[in-house]
Amino acid sequence: MLWACVLLPQLALDTVLRRHPAPGKPLALVHGPLQRRTLLAANGAARARGLQPGQSFATAQALLPDLTAIEYDEESVAQARRLLAAWAYRYSSQVSVAFGDAIVLEIQGSLGLFGPWPLFEARLRDDLAALGFHHRIAMAPVASAAHVLAGHRDGLAIENTAPMLSALAQVPIAQARLPAAAAGAFEHLGLRRLGQVFALPRASLGKRHGPGLLAQLDRLRGDAPEILPLHRPPDVFDARIELSFETESTEALQFPLRRLTSDLAAYLAGRDGGVQRFVLRLEHEDHGHSDVPVGLLAPERDAALLFELARGRLAQASVPAPVRGLRLLARELPPFVPAGADLFDLRAQQGMPWEQLRERLRARLGNEAVHGLSAVAEHRPEYAWRRDAGETSPMPVQEPLPRPAWLLERPVPLRDARLQLLAGPERIETGWWDGDDAQRDYYVAETSQGQRAWVFCAPGERGAWMLHGWFA
Incomplete structure (x- = not known):
C-alpha cells in the first residue's frame, strides 16, 4: 500500500481566512477565558507586526490596535476537516482523518487512474490551493510514517520500506509526534534523531515508557498493522458562514456564497454526484431565517455554474431583516451524468452548452419564464x-x-x-x-x-x- 498524507499546518486559521473578505489584513484567532484570552494563531500580516501565538490578547491589542480578532470555533474546524475528507474521497475510497491535523488517503490503487505520483501530487496541490488551505504533502508505504515525514519535509515521496526507515531515522524527535513525556526524556538523554530511538534496546524502552510507545514505533516502521477508521462522506451537504457584519444587501453576500458553492462542488466531486436542489438560508439576528430555494432541471456540480445560479436566485429574493449568517443546505444529491460532447467542440469561444444557458436563464428570469414543450395526443392544434x-x-x-x-x-x-x-x-x-x-x-x-x-x-x-x- 501507498499512503499520501495531506498535512494541514494552519487548519484553524485557514478555516477563517478562506471565508474572510479581507484575508490580507492583520487577523488573529483568540481563545481562552474572557479575562485571559490569548492568541491561538495569527496570519502573515499580524506576525509581520510582531504578534505571535501565545501572546495575551491585551498585548496584541496594544501592539496592533486595528487587529481583527476572531474567536476560535472548534465546530468550524471540524466542518472544514469533513469537507477535506469528502474532497479526498474523490481520489481514493480509503480516506482517514484519524490524525486530526492531516488527511491520509491510500493512493496505490488510484495511480493508474490519475497518473504517476508527480502528476497526482500536483493535482492535489492545485485543488487544495483553490480551496484555500495551506498544506504539506508526503507519500510513504505506512500512513503514520507519511504523517511524520510530511511534517519533516514537504514533497517527500517514498515507495519502499527501506528508504522509508532511512528517512524516518533523520527526523528530529521534536517532529516525530511521540508522546510529550517520552520526547522530553529522550532529549534529556541527548537523543536528537528518531533513528537513535530506534537503536535503543526494546526491552528497556518498553519498561521505561510502556507498551504504548513500542506499539507506536512498530506501526511507524510498518512492523505492526495499522488500523485506521475510514471516512464515509455524509449524504447531506450542510455548510454555514457567519458574517462579521450585518447586511441587507445581497451583493455583500456574494463572497461567502462563492465559497459555499465552491465547497459544495468539491463535496459533490468527492461523491461523484450532482445536486438538483439546494437551499440558501439567510440567518437573522433574532434567530429567525428566510430560505431561498435553488432548483435545477438536471443534476450539476460545476462550481461556477452553481454560484451563478445561486447568485441569480439570491438577487431576486427579498431580505426581510439584516443577515448575520449564510447557510447552504443540499439534500437532493442524485447521481451526476456528464452531458455528451462532440470530439471536436465547434462552439464559439464565448458559447456555452444549452443546459448551462437554460439554467442561467431560469435563475435570472424565473422558473415560469423558461419552459419546454411537450406533445399531447390531441387532433386540435x-x-x-x-x-x-x-x-x-x-x-x-x-x-x-x-x-x-x-x-x-x-x-x-x-x-x-x-x-x-x-x-x-x-x-x-x-x-x-x-x-x-x-x-x-x-x-x-x-x-x-x-x-x-x-x-x-x-x-x-x-x-x-x-x-x-x-x-x-
Whole structure:
C-alpha cells in the first residue's frame, strides 16, 4: 500500500481566512477565558507586526490596535476537516482523518487512474490551493510514517520500506509526534534523531515508557498493522458562514456564497454526484431565517455554474431583516451524468452548452419564464401541446400535412385575393365531448407576399379563410 498524507499546518486559521473578505489584513484567532484570552494563531500580516501565538490578547491589542480578532470555533474546524475528507474521497475510497491535523488517503490503487505520483501530487496541490488551505504533502508505504515525514519535509515521496526507515531515522524527535513525556526524556538523554530511538534496546524502552510507545514505533516502521477508521462522506451537504457584519444587501453576500458553492462542488466531486436542489438560508439576528430555494432541471456540480445560479436566485429574493449568517443546505444529491460532447467542440469561444444557458436563464428570469414543450395526443392544434418545466420533448411528425412552427394564440381572418393553396385539405373533426367542437379543413397556402401560412375553412368550402399559423 501507498499512503499520501495531506498535512494541514494552519487548519484553524485557514478555516477563517478562506471565508474572510479581507484575508490580507492583520487577523488573529483568540481563545481562552474572557479575562485571559490569548492568541491561538495569527496570519502573515499580524506576525509581520510582531504578534505571535501565545501572546495575551491585551498585548496584541496594544501592539496592533486595528487587529481583527476572531474567536476560535472548534465546530468550524471540524466542518472544514469533513469537507477535506469528502474532497479526498474523490481520489481514493480509503480516506482517514484519524490524525486530526492531516488527511491520509491510500493512493496505490488510484495511480493508474490519475497518473504517476508527480502528476497526482500536483493535482492535489492545485485543488487544495483553490480551496484555500495551506498544506504539506508526503507519500510513504505506512500512513503514520507519511504523517511524520510530511511534517519533516514537504514533497517527500517514498515507495519502499527501506528508504522509508532511512528517512524516518533523520527526523528530529521534536517532529516525530511521540508522546510529550517520552520526547522530553529522550532529549534529556541527548537523543536528537528518531533513528537513535530506534537503536535503543526494546526491552528497556518498553519498561521505561510502556507498551504504548513500542506499539507506536512498530506501526511507524510498518512492523505492526495499522488500523485506521475510514471516512464515509455524509449524504447531506450542510455548510454555514457567519458574517462579521450585518447586511441587507445581497451583493455583500456574494463572497461567502462563492465559497459555499465552491465547497459544495468539491463535496459533490468527492461523491461523484450532482445536486438538483439546494437551499440558501439567510440567518437573522433574532434567530429567525428566510430560505431561498435553488432548483435545477438536471443534476450539476460545476462550481461556477452553481454560484451563478445561486447568485441569480439570491438577487431576486427579498431580505426581510439584516443577515448575520449564510447557510447552504443540499439534500437532493442524485447521481451526476456528464452531458455528451462532440470530439471536436465547434462552439464559439464565448458559447456555452444549452443546459448551462437554460439554467442561467431560469435563475435570472424565473422558473415560469423558461419552459419546454411537450406533445399531447390531441387532433386540435391549439390543444396538441403544453408547457413543460423539464426537457423539451421532440414534437412528432404529423401526417399527412406538416405543422407550422408558429401557431397563433387564436385564429384570425385572412383576407388575400391572391392566396394560393399548396397542400390540403386535412380535415379535423373532434372535441364534441368537451364543448369545443372543431370541424375544419386545413390547407398549406402561400400569400400574395410570399409567406407560407396554415389556414382552414369550414368543411367542404373554399373561402372565409382563417389563419392559424405561419411556417418558417
